[in-house]
Amino acid sequence: MSFKTKFQLSFMMFLEFFIWGGWFVTLGTFLGNNLNATGGEIAQAFSTQSWGAIIAPFIIGLIADRYFNAERILGVLHLVGAFLMYQMYQADEFALFYPYILGYMILYMPTLALVNSISFSQMKDPAKEFSPIRVFGTIGWIVAGLVISYIFFWDSPESIQAGMLKNTFLMVGIASAVLGLFSFTLPKTPPSVNKDEKVSVADMLGLDALKLLKDRNFLVFFISSILICIPLAFYYQNANPFLSEIGMENPTGKMTIGQASEVLFMLLLPYFFTKFGFKKTIIAGMLAWTARYLLFAYGDAGSLTFMLLLGIALHGICYDFFFVSGQIYTDSKAGEKYKSAAQGLITLATYGVGMLIGFWIAGQITDNYLISENSHDWASIWRFPAIFAFAVAIIFALLFKNEKIEYKE
Structure with missing residues (x-):
């Protein structure tokens, strides 16, 4: 694998998990303090991850594996995700917030499989080559948390009270737009299944x-x-x-x-x-x-x-x-x-x-x-x-x- 490809895949992984870690960790704190959500409502918001995990195989199996290149689908999903993140940033009550987070997680969860597929398609020996690429995802999650706490201080009591924690959605929306556009430059990963092949x-x-x-x-x-x-x-x-x-x-x-x-x-x-x-x-x-x-x-x-x-x-x-x-x-x-x-x-x-x-x-x-x-x-x-x-x-x-x-x- 060339240095260019390694860099592309590593940057893709970094942004993929920077995006997830940049809002998911503080979600409960934001909802409880800024949207006055109950524990039950916060549970509904977090449950969108599970609904996304349940629906993701259909998106991958019916669309990604059959009709379009994986990197193009990744790009489209993250560009739409950027729009939904901006809508979450603007929402001022839970009833408005929930449809956007549900839509976002239904689109985001399939991207976890897509970034793996794109990576594996460029590797001759995934057992040895994948870990050094995937670790950049963990680094991305860590950087997101450090940025929130130590650069912008959005999770300080004063910032939470002032409603600054909602800026995490704006930050992640920008990162999602960047990854969406960057995805179209990734190595081509064509469909792995013949579109005429029946998949149950x-x-x-x-x-x-x-x-x-x-x-x-x-x-x-x-x-x-x-x-x-x-x-x-x-x-x-x-x-x-x-x-x-x-x-x-x-x-x-x-x-x-x-x-x-x-x-x-x-x-x-x-x-x-x-x-x-x-x-x-x-x-x-x-x-x-x-x-x-x-x-x-x-x-x-x-x-x-x-x-x-x-x-x-x-x-x-x-x-x-x-x-x-x-x-x-x-x-x-x-x-x-x-x-x-x-x-x-x-x-x-x-x-x-x-x-x-x-x-x-x-x-x-x-x-x-x-x-x-x-x-x-x-x-x-x-x-x-x-x-x-x-x-x-x-x-x-x-x-x-x-x-x-x-x-x-």
């Missing part, structure tokens, strides 16, 4: 991989994957509002510690996987969720700030040890025939079904522990996902029979 709904959603559920171990893993996404939703939905509400300075910037941790533990994962095996690695990931939420429940923005920072830093174990290990396990069980279908099914089950349920539950519990306007009993709220994650870990430990899985990059 089952193919697009990966439902053929349901045959794998006959394997008892995979069934336990599959159900556990859905269940663990329920406590995961609490973090996405509540972490930034929680840190802002209790008075932590630069909360968005400090949350990027989680992404730095993700890179570190991604590098350490092969060691843990080889040393301790799949079952122990994935249980460690589940228990990390419990530990994180207990740290959030009993930490504070004063003398116990270290507990909150440690909870954020656990993100690498929480995400990598469960989700990345799970992708490796799924790949090993599926074999060549169901490889793509199985990964699609797991994505649909976790980011689609699991997190859709999780966001709804998180919204109900958050509203239930509202003490006064913009004040919550956070200790009680965080105990729920801590207990739930621990219960899922116990169930998985008891029902999943240990089996040897080789780590494959």
